[in-house]
Amino acid sequence: MPEVSTRSQIVATASGDIELRWAEVTDTGRRREANQDAVLAEYPLFVVADGMGGHIGGEIASASTVDRLRPVAEAGNVSAKAIEKALSRAVKDIASHPETTDDGTGTTVTGVYLDVSGPVPHWVTLNIGDSRVYLSRDDSIVQITTDHSVVQELIAAGRLSPEEAENHPYGNVITRAVGPSDGVTPDYVRLDVLDGDRFVICSDGLTKELTDYGIQHFLGEHDDPAAAVEAMLDAALENGGRDNVTIIVLNARLRGAAGEASVFDQDAAVTAPTTTIAGGVASSPAAD
Template sequence: MHVAETTTQTRNLMVADHEMRLSWAGVTDQGRRRDSNQDAYLAEFPLFIVADGMGGHAGGEIASRSAIGRLQTVVSDGPVSRAAIERALELAVGDIADHPETTDEGTGTTLTGVFLDLDADLPHWVSLNIGDSRVYLLRDDRLLQVTTDHSVVQELIAAGKISPEEAEGHPYSNVITRAVGASELTAPDYITLDVRAGDRFVICSDGLTKELTDYGIQHFLRENADPADAVDAMLVAALENGGRDNVTLIIVQTTEETADSSSTDAETVE
């Protein structure tokens, strides 16, 4: 099995009095059992997003790419903010509704990720989520799921009707309760997080979490300091474990630069 090598991209930032390096890598793969790839992703500073499309024929692919395309424009035009993201997603909803190949009522896409909010007094991360794609954070060697799935099984877990272990094989495990689709947009859930050196985000579609446990994700992060190496290792493992769905993931991490480090692309953030 051959997996194309991904490349780590970097950006240096001055956050208050600390020089930090932001680095990231992303990949998407059709998987072993799907006829097409309905996932899409955006990994361009300061916005990192995964979208997992759904719908008959080409609907899911159209939906995910519509959302990512509109968010790409947000990055190009700047600044990235909650309001700009929601305006872009409203436009994506219109794109999906107007497309001749998205007649299936189930057409839509999940959307999850993080962006670095540089306009605030104190720079911070903002996670956003619609659907069951996820954002994880490895902080102080503990892996935390930042986002909460918008899914039937998550509602059953929250109500105490099933356990997390029972959720994996549940007949409604693929049924989500919110999506970016051809109807009125429901705003994403947002969570604000401080910027810390050493943090590592994993943003992924459920094609990864179907094949890797949280422990597996943490293992590959520990074993691979470089984002591209970690992305490739997780993708290979997901495919070897079955690759039952499209697999898409982005890893974003921050490291503190040493005192004698220099950078020509540093962006000062006070």
């Protein structure tokens, strides 16, 4: 078991402070020889990348993507424009590497960042591929991102049920990735910030082994992010560990000016995505 610890940060905003606590883990699993996942968990950006490709191509693709996104997180002012510029650079890195010539080389990238550029803070999720972002609120869990996969397209077209999709032969085939032959514009979802928000960002190595209910169960059992990711990883490995497993758990608590727990704007708060945008978010603060 990799060593896991919970980190925290207080984010001051005009509406009050946000206390963030998070932990991350990545593991090769029980059947893979190498770990082609990569993870970035540095405020304000929390991202998982799941590489694919022959030999070590997938490992290079996911690592290149995370390496290009890291300076965006370190700059502290994350935006869709900055993310897409970093992903474009990652594509060039992947294409120029001598060990990423396989046509199937690429990586998913999914995550969430806290946008505090406006008068009221918001979450913004981003996604390319079939890694996922889940949001837990009010004792329920919702998958915020939509998989870019063959089976998801079949489900959306009504040709396949979610139960049938679990064992479909094309279950691992994704329709969008960060790679030499693909675009690099993620889908974005913008969300209000509520007290008690909990995100799970993960590669499909987790969702192959745990249902949404299982993920919610371990969140309910463990308030501490490190304990939650350790419990989920243990369960994924016990259930087979057929793929690399990468998990981030991110908790948020809101504090008013005097330190009391609060929400920013209860009237504006929602429990579902406010906007889903493909091809950029030029109309929102996330794209500034």
